[in-house]
Amino acid sequence: MRGNRSLFLTSCLAFGFAFLYVPIISLVVFSFNKSKLVTVWAGFSTKWYGELLQNDQILQAAWISVRIALVNATFAVVLGTLAGFTLARLGRFRGRTLMTGMVTAPLVMPDVITGLSLLLLFVAMQELIGWPDGRGMTTITIAHITFSMAYVAIIVQSRLSSVDESLEEAALDLGARPVKVFLLITIPIIAPALISGWLLSFTMSLDDLVIASFVSGPGSSTLPMVIFSKVRLGVSPEINALATIIVLIVAAGIITAGILMHRQEKIRQKEVQMAIAANE
């Protein structure tokens, strides 16, 4: 019986991962296809990577997207950590329910609705107080920060909830002021959460199409917007090349993170063993 069950589970896993990876692998494979038709194999060639590096439109859009993503990730981590810390550590306060709602809603809100609502806000603000003057990178960044901070807040909140408060309480008892406790104790404890929050915000900003389309202005086309306008017309081998580069970067990042975490876990285990041995 147990054999049957694990066969079932293993085949589910295999099918699932095949389903997840076949499209990604096809993207990579077809980026080396000599033929412009992308999916009709005509021989091995890396010419599309050359074309990609000469495509000014894509490169410029990529640069805009990266800048927006950097600013977004940094601000989102700051605001999101404050929000997560508030929800995890500051107990009850007036308006807590509303805050919890505002932090959870962006996680599931359809992009078209956030995009439209933010655009209407920016238009109204421009009418009322003259800022933001026209839409562009600033408005896109503000929009991205708003939903990214929700993700960071959830990550930080869940990490802080599972961490013992006694360390912070001990520090407070010893006379440290709350700000110092936060900077010297809380932040190092939640550092992995902060890093993954930063990376997640960066990735989501880089990938956002719908919201950027709504709140961008002339001259601030982001990378997803350019990709979308290209692929609406059909497949394009330069996009395959771009996709391969992105997949490789993400894969490298994840493998590095995995190795680092594995090493840290080993160090931690050694320390625990040494502590046990020292106590005996």
Place this chain on the structure above:
Amino acid sequence: MSRQGYVELGKQMTAATSPITRLMWRFPPYRWSIVLMKRLGVTGRTAVIAMPYLWLLLFFLVPFVFVLKISLAEALIARPPYSPLIEWSEETYLTIRLNIANFLFLIEDDLYWKAYLNSIKIAGISTLFCLFIGYPMAYAMAKATPSTRNVLLMLVILPFWTSFLLRVYAWIGILKNNGLINNILMGLGVIDEPIVMMQTDFAVYVGIVYSYLPFMILPLYANLERLDNSLLEAASDLGCPPTKAFLSITLPLSLSGIIAGCLLVFIPAVGEFVIPALLGGPDTLMIGRVLWDEFFSNRDWPVASAVAIAVLLLLVVPMMLFQKFQAKEAEGQT
């Protein structure tokens, strides 16, 4: 603040242990803001709560007020392309013009109803598929040895972090008439004519299930990994067959994870735009795409806003449910 109080505050600040505090106290703007905060009874705690709170209020909540306002306006050929709601006339009389024609239009015109219901149908069925594929995967991952588990987790996370747009694009290359599937099948001689898969409802289902699968697996895995194995061991010690143990122990305990995962897929899938735009056909009606077309192609901001309000009303209850189950899951992690 009394003179005495100000002097006391000054003494406290200049005797502070942190050199940064002592330095900043020398700058008048910092002094003034601290004094103001003390006068208003604003503590550091309030400032910490207020910063994200105010940002979210201004940039998340207030925009919905504007969506409601515009949905009650008329489309105009102007910048911005809607009629003002509140107007001052020469005699300084205040005119408020509310136009509910947009909402009536949504009810009367078939397109919106159909798109609405179609979106719910597509999102619902896709959610179920995600669940049926994702649950066994998450279960298998949770049951694996710790080292295998980490590798499998990384394998699930990689598609999750790869661009959503590019992964949907990949399916264009697979499903189109001279795409991967058709080429393989025709090469093997299984079919003579290419199977039309692009620009169909089928492609949209595949796209949604594919893109949202990691969103289903990750919360389910987090939930199942926390499951206490000893419960299952006790059940088998007491003679319970594995299937029954699964149904009466594992499944109920993972229920909040299931619901959270399903809502995490369903709610955004209802308003999805990219997948129907790239993979769907002209008759694949989804409400997200309808909103986009109303806004960008028709330049009809009021109707687009009305559609947004309608979708929001639809999703309010699922979003509240999601918040509830997400909080439950977060609690379970402690």
